[in-house]
Amino acid sequence: MNAIEIKNLTKTYDGFSINDLNLVLPSGCIMGLIGENGAGKSTTIKLILNMIKRDGGEIKVLGRDNRDGFGEVKEDIGVVPDEVGLPGYLTVKQIGKLMSLTYKNWDSNAYEGYLNMLGLTEKKKFMELSKGMKMKLGIAIAMSHHPRLLILDEATSGLDPVVRDEVIDMFSEFTRDENHSVLISSHIVSDLEKLCDYIAFLHNGSLLLCEEKDALKDEYRIVRGTRKEIEEIVGAVGKKFTPYGGEAIMKKDSVPEGLESGPVDIEQLFIFTVKGREGELKM
Amino acid sequence: MKALLYKDFCLLKKMYLFYGVLIGIITVVGGVYYGNSSMFFFQLLLTLSSVLSLIALDDKNRWFQYSDSMPIGRKTTVTEKYVMMIILFLGVAVIDFLSLLIHGIIFGDYSGLSTVWGALLLFWIFCGLFSWSMAFMFKLGPEKGRIAFMIFGGVCGAVAAIFAGFIKDVGSGNAAANANSSKALIAVLAAAAISTGLLVLSWFAAVRWYGKRELG
Numbered sequence: 197m198n199a200i201e202i203k204n205l206t207k208t209y210d211g212f213s214i215n216d217l218n219l220v221l222p223s224g225c226i227m228g229l230i231g232e233n234g235a236g237k238s239t240t241i242k243l244i245l246n247m248i249k250r251d252g253g254e255i256k257v258l259g260r261d262n263r264d265g266f267g268e269v270k271e272d273i274g275v276v277p278d279e280v281g282l283p284g285y286l287t288v289k290q291i292g293k294l295m296s297l298t299y300k301n302w303d304s305n306a307y308e309g310y311l312n313m314l315g316l317t318e319k320k321k322f323m324e325l326s327k328g329m330k331m332k333l334g335i336a337i338a339m340s341h342h343p344r345l346l347i348l349d350e351a352t353s354g355l356d357p358v359v360r361d362e363v364i365d366m367f368s369e370f371t372r373d374e375n376h377s378v379l380i381s382s383h384i385v386s387d388l389e390k391l392c393d394y395i396a397f398l399h400n401g402s403l404l405l406c407e408e409k410d411a412l413k414d415e416y417r418i419v420r421g422t423r424k425e426i427e428e429i430v431g432a433v434g435k436k437f438t439p440y441g442g443e444a445i446m447k448k449d450s451v452p453e454g455l456e457s458g459p460v461d462i463e464q465l466f467i468f469t470v471k472g473r474e475g476e477l478k479m
Numbered sequence: 480m481k482a483l484l485y486k487d488f489c490l491l492k493k494m495y496l497f498y499g500v501l502i503g504i505i506t507v508v509g510g511v512y513y514g515n516s517s518m519f520f521f522q523l524l525l526t527l528s529s530v531l532s533l534i535a536l537d538d539k540n541r542w543f544q545y546s547d548s549m550p551i552g553r554k555t556t557v558t559e560k561y562v563m564m565i566i567l568f569l570g571v572a573v574i575d576f577l578s579l580l581i582h583g584i585i586f587g588d589y590s591g592l593s594t595v596w597g598a599l600l601l602f603w604i605f606c607g608l609f610s611w612s613m614a615f616m617f618k619l620g621p622e623k624g625r626i627a628f629m630i631f632g633g634v635c636g637a638v639a640a641i642f643a644g645f646i647k648d649v650g651s652g653n654a655a656a657n658a659n660s661s662k663a664l665i666a667v668l669a670a671a672a673i674s675t676g677l678l679v680l681s682w683f684a685a686v687r688w689y690g691k692r693e694l695g
Contacts, residue, residue, distance in 0.1 A: 242694075245547065245548050247544065247547045247548065247693075247694045248693045248694065249691075249693065267550045267551075267552050268550070270548070270549060270550040271550050273548070275545075275548035275549075277541075277544065277545060277548065279541055279544075280545065281540050281541030281542045281543070281544050281545030281546075282540065282542065282545065283486060283489075283490055283536065283537075283540050283542060284540065285489070285490055285493045285494055286486065286489055286490070290489055293485065294482050294485055294486050294489075295482075297481045297482035297485055298482040298549050298550065298551060299549070299550065300550075347548075
């Protein structure tokens with residue numbers, strides 16, 4: 197079963213729209229949603245959670261349409277939004293109690309365990325926590341009711357590199373169970389590269405590509421050469437020029453003979469793909 | 480529902496002590512000058528302010544967005560605030576009853592207690608009217624919704640002024656003997672019935688409006 201299935205999703209605002217988005221997150225996998233600010237990552241996540249109404253298309257989450265009896269499905273979803281919206285006057289302990297009254301499967305022991313692991317104290321009020329601590333609490337809440345699907349919107353931003361690494365390990369551990377899946381959006385592409393099985397690029401509300409990370413890395417190469425050599429390349433995803441030469445990203449089997457090529461990382465692929473749509477990169 | 484009530488009572492306990500003290504002061508004053516419906520009006524105004532402040536606070540904290548990702552339906556979110564309003568209104572009614580009882584014990588004058596039923600009807604009328612400011616708050620958000628609060632607060636003030644004489648009469652015992660047959664009683668009961676309708680309608684409107692609202 198797929199954890200998330202999106203078909204022909206559309207949503208139009210004044211000056212922005214999600215256009216005919218198709219996306220599938222298989223169970224047991226982690227998908228990273230990459231996009232620049234305003235690309236539509238948060239809008240897509242809100243549409244998946246039915247927080248905003250879609251104009252067209254279909255969204256199925258854990259096998260159910262997200263407009264039909266979605267309350268039950270939400271028992272199996274853990275969400276960490278870009279801003280964890282909890283009342284500032286509640287203590288971490290009271291928040292645990294609040295969540296135990298909200299989720300049928302709430303596990304107080306698991307919550308305490310996550311609090312200890314993430315260095316959170318129960319007596320602190322939510323408003324006394326730093327941005328990173330609030331995010332950690334959001335992660336603890338999302339994980340403590342044993343969800344089958346985690347949806348994380350910029351959840352690792354605001355965390356220091358050490359904690360980010362720990363959190364990424366937590367998510368990896370979470371998907372060891374093949375019924376568990378994660379959809380995560382982030383600006384920190386290196387985190388997603390470390391964590392994800394699938395990568396989806398969003399740009400101006402459109403899905404540029406959505407593929408397995410390893411396949412992507414295997415499929416594309418970064419090519420370096422003189423300005424003239426790079427200019428002559430046809431069919432590159434994107435090109436970038438410096439005073440000393442140029443770089444292009446293209447499919448492995450299209451790399452011209454005689455040019456130096458190397459493996460590409462996801463961040464490069466994303467930047468070149470987006471910029472390739474907007475015109476050549478220049479430095 | 481339980482979760483939301485728990486959250487709101489925690490917040491009320493921590494944040495709205497100020498409201499509690501003010502309501503307490505008004506209750507004491509209202510206990511001394513029993514039958515003064517403007518005292519009830521101020522009590523209720525403060526009670527409803529606290530519920531509206533809870534909505535505003537939820538909005539400010541982005542709780543509505545966060546809770547929308549949890550198994551908490553929007554209908555439950557709206558209904559909980561209505562339940563909260565009724566609980567607080569009843570709480571104020573109980574406090575009034577007790578304060579009037581204590582007043583009676585101290586001064587040997589229990590006539591004030593007869594104002595309680597009148598005040599309860601007035602409470603209920605206010606509930607129906609005030610509930611619309613809540614409905615508009617769910618539709619428009621707290622900033623624009625506060626304008627609705629001002630409007631419905633004004634209407635409630637007018638209602639309080641209209642029924643002030645009646646409550647006073649009941650309080651002083653003039654109307655007690657023939658209260659059941661008085662036109663005023665019928666008018667108040669009719670107003671209470673209309674108020675019940677208004678309350679139910681506003682709940683429906685709030686559920687519908689909030690259900691359609693995009694929580695971006």
